[in-house]
Amino acid sequence: MSIGRGVFRGHWITLRRFLLTFARDVRDGLALRRRGGGPLPVDLFRGPAPGQERVVVQDERTDGLFTVEYPDERLPVYERFRMLPVLIYDDEDGNVRCTSCNICAKVCPPQCIWMVQAKSPKGTVVPLSEEFFIDMDVCMNCGLCAEYCPFDAIKMDHNFELANAERHQTHVFDQRDLLVSSAYYAQTHPEAWASPEETTERAKVARKKDQRLRKALGARTGA
Structure with missing residues (x-):
């Protein structure tokens, strides 16, 4: 008898979840909306x-089916979620924080980052990156590059919809693909942006920025 009651109880739980799914859609005004499948x-x-x-x-209060019908439905993207790295530039003056110090490339476990340091017409080194590349198919999204960057120039982004039908060229992101503004980062990571650690780091980077730009401009105009 106990086995029979267990089978009946399991079927009832399944049926209850099935019916609650429709009740939830009616309650939320989704009964006549398509769920799943994308553009048709x-x-x-x-x-x-x-x-x-x-x-x-x-969460524990969710009733009905637990399937998220992507792309018509989505899970929330939390601030600590990380995908590909991006390069930050300051909104105030357009300054790209990256100095091409190459630390991110050295600490990268799969070695998916490479760059070319800018040089003046005289051939002297300029603390700016001329080219910067990340192979997104190799990147393991570990965040070590952002953690070790001494100029707070690399952050982890939330954009995960990167798939396409071509994987030899478009999956290698160059500097133009990676650049995002500081306002964008402040919008996607409000808690991190307002934290004391980030505030202190931004102040430290700002102190070094003017000196670095004067050096770069002096090397270019002195040619």
Whole structure:
């Protein structure tokens, strides 16, 4: 008898979750909306507009199906989530913080970062990066480059939708692909941006910035 009751109870739990899924959709106004599948040639239901996808939070209070119907539904992206590294430039003056010191490339475990340091017409080294590359197919998203960067120039981004049909050229990000503004980072990482550690680091970088730019400009104009 106990075995029979266990089988019946398992089926009832499955049926209850199935019915609660429809009840939740009716309650949330999603009964006539398509869930899952992405863009379709013929769509009988209303799909979400780009950027208006429903964010699904799954916790112990969630009833019904636990499947997130990506891309029509999405899980929340939390601040500590990390994907590919990006290079920060300051909104105030457009200064790119990277000095091409090569520390990030040295600490990178899979060796997916490489760069070319800028030089003046005289051939002297300038503390700026002329070229900067990251192979996203090799990057393991560990964040060591951001942790070791002495100029707070590298941060970890949230953008994970990077797949395409070509993997030999478009998956190698150059400096133009990697540059994001400090305002963008402040928007995606508000807690980290306002933390005492980040504030102290920004002040330290700002003190060094003017000296570095004067050196770079002096090398260029002195040719």
